[in-house]
Amino acid sequence: MLDRDEDILKAAEDWQKAGRGVALATVVETWGSAPRPAGSSLVINDEGTFLGSVSGGCVEGAVVTEAMDVIQSGKPRMLEFGVADETAWNVGLSCGGTIRVFVEKVG
């Protein structure tokens, strides 16, 4: 209730209406000391512009890359990032937590 996120969903709607391909990535589960709570989201368009945050900067790059595929295919996917995960060694959740991020196409 008390979050003050920038208006990610408004941007999603505006971008979609302007004819852009748009994807929404949302943190759906967290374990350990995750940087952003469930419900945090990131909106991405097909130009690679993004707004919002799912991890405070740690894995956004990887999420944006996956989101591009989701915009193409239209199929949602679930991403997981954590220290036990090979990807995490590359993109890194240095806090030691694990997060699961749901990526879906808008429209």
Place this chain on the structure above:
Amino acid sequence: MKLEILHELNAERAARRPAILVTDTESGEQRLVKAKDFARDPLCTELEKQLRMGKSASVEAGGKKLFLNVYAPTAKLVIVGAVHISQALAPLARSLGYDVTVVDPRTAFASPERFPDIPLVAEWPDTALPPLNVDAYTAFVAVTHDPKIDDPALLHAFERGCFYIGALGSRKTHAKRADRLRAQGAKENDIARIHAPIGLAIGAVSPSEIAVAIMAEITAVLRLPPKEKEEAA
């Protein structure tokens, strides 16, 4: 997310009405449940709990993994009375995430020097309050001790269905206030909604301690389920 759902969700958010987006994270299927429809939803208990906590979460229901994404408006706090307690209360409420506004027609009280960075309206309640869009996601406190200011403000808070209404004053002061409000046509159940004496009974003495007691009470009303709420009060 389907564009219709996104559009509907944005409309609910703009109108400051809570809603929860339910996503089947395996199939990607989604539906939006508006707060007014919670009662007849199969996930009623979970939806109500998550909204009360203001927390999004994954749940399992009917063999499906569902993500409940909670969209609740930012809570507001309207403080009527730019008094000493308010100087402690306004920054405390802001640190808890509330949009805070202080109203007091007495310009000597409602001065930016006394309330740096806090939106101030130095007008009488009948002029100051309507533009503030006081609603069900607003906590409302009247702390001037002056019936000319507090009483009309409280009548406005009743009308707008604020989730919390508190007024400063002892039991004796409050009994007199209740009589005055009754004389002005206030309903008994509205008068009963006023938390007075204001704040949880924690033996608060200083203005800052009273501010803590008030914010603790507001938090309890916001977050506790109805039964435990009664026990706390």
